Amino acid sequence: MRRILRINGDIPLMGSVAFGLIDRGTNLIQVRPSSSCPLSCIFCSTDAGPKSRTRRTEFLVDLNYIISWFERLVESKGISDIEAHIDTVGDPFLYPKIVDLVKRLRDIPEVKVISAQTHGPLLTQKLIGELEGRIDRINLSIDSLEEGKAKYLAGSDWFRIDKVIEAAKRVAQSSIDLLIAPIWVPGLNDEDIPKIIEFALSIGAGKIWPALGIQKYEAYRGGRKPKGVKPISWGEFYRKLAELEREFGVKLILSPDDFGIRKVKPVDPRLRKGEILNVKVLGEGWKVGEVLAVARNRVVTVLDSPPVPPGSLIKVRVIRDRDNIYYARFTGGV
Numbered sequence: 170m171r172r173i174l175r176i177n178g179d180i181p182l183m184g185s186v187a188f189g190l191i192d193r194g195t196n197l198i199q200v201r202p203s204s205s206c207p208l209s210c211i212f213c214s215t216d217a218g219p220k221s222r223t224r225r226t227e228f229l230v231d232l233n234y235i236i237s238w239f240e241r242l243v244e245s246k247g248i249s250d251i252e253a254h255i256d257t258v259g260d261p262f263l264y265p266k267i268v269d270l271v272k273r274l275r276d277i278p279e280v281k282v283i284s285a286q287t288h289g290p291l292l293t294q295k296l297i298g299e300l301e302g303r304i305d306r307i308n309l310s311i312d313s314l315e316e317g318k319a320k321y322l323a324g325s326d327w328f329r330i331d332k333v334i335e336a337a338k339r340v341a342q343s344s345i346d347l348l349i350a351p352i353w354v355p356g357l358n359d360e361d362i363p364k365i366i367e368f369a370l371s372i373g374a375g376k377i378w379p380a381l382g383i384q385k386y387e388a389y390r391g392g393r394k395p396k397g398v399k400p401i402s403w404g405e406f407y408r409k410l411a412e413l414e415r416e417f418g419v420k421l422i423l424s425p426d427d428f429g430i431r432k433v434k435p436v437d438p439r440l441r442k443g444e445i446l447n448v449k450v451l452g453e454g455w456k457v458g459e460v461l462a463v464a465r466n467r468v469v470t471v472l473d474s475p476p477v478p479p480g481s482l483i484k485v486r487v488i489r490d491r492d493n494i495y496y497a498r499f500t501g502g503v
């Protein structure tokens with residue numbers, strides 16, 4: 170059984186990819202209130218879902234707590250055109266207070282756009298109704314319109330693509346913008362991509378933003394890799410997108426400009442790559458072999474640590490500091 174760590178204080182909400190907030194130096198803030206996913210997609214970059222072999226902790230963040238961190242982050246960025254993008258390392262619609270989260274983000278004057286990313290298994294007609302008028306855009310990943318293949322790609326026999334198709338149509342008819350964002354897994358859904366483009370155009374996706382955001386499959390360390398699938402190069406990927414653009418007369422090669430995303434100074438880093446420091450252990454980390462620790466009001470994921478009780482101070486060397494996401498390696502001293 171995977172444990173669920175409920176976070177309602179004490180643990181900082183910056184520093185981890187698995188929960189909290191991520192500021193990558195633009196006007197978009199990634200909001201990650203939970204980490205769980207009901208699907209087990211065979212290409213999942215974060216090894217999410219019931220079939221995960223590497224996850225041992227899932228996170229659930231208290232609504233008031235994440236909003237208070239979000240407000241402070243917005244204040245420190247000092248801009249008034251923020252996009253709050255609820256993306257998570259799982260499915261954001263599994264967050265029990267997702268509608269309240271969207272409502273609370275909407276109340277923040279600096280937030281101009283709220284968007285969320287999902288494969289849609291939990292996107293019911295009722296939920297879409299509750300989100301209408303509150304959320305601006307849903308990025309919906311549909312990787313195949315065919316029942317059998319959709320189940321196979323989602324790694325889940327119970328997954329019903331027909332329900333997701335109905336949800337997509339409902340979203341497209343609502344005031345919520347719809348972006349269809351398939352993951353193109355070479356050799357597995359090549360022939361599905363043109364059909365998905367036709368589908369997105371036929372239902373009226375992309376009222377404000379682009380209708381499609383085709384994503385390239387990448388074999389990430391720690392992610393799931395379908396047997397026999399080799400990622401194509403970026404050059405090949407863009408060449409194929411350009412061909413499809415010509416065939417369907419739709420924009421498929423996207424840039425941050427298409428979403429109004431611009432560079433903005435990120436919050437100052439608290440830890441620096443190469444730095445050696447003591448961190449306080451909180452407990453087991455997100456994945457096997459990781460320990461969750463904290464230093465200078467940031468979460469640090471520590472690799473190669475021996476088992477140490479929560480509350481211990483251990484010495485680590487910071488090995489990653491990009492985007493205020495911190496990884497460190499145990500250096501031996503406890």
Ligand code: SF4
Binds near residue numbers: 210212
């Ligand atoms: S790809 Fe997305 S929906 Fe699929 S298992 Fe991973 S997090 Fe879940």
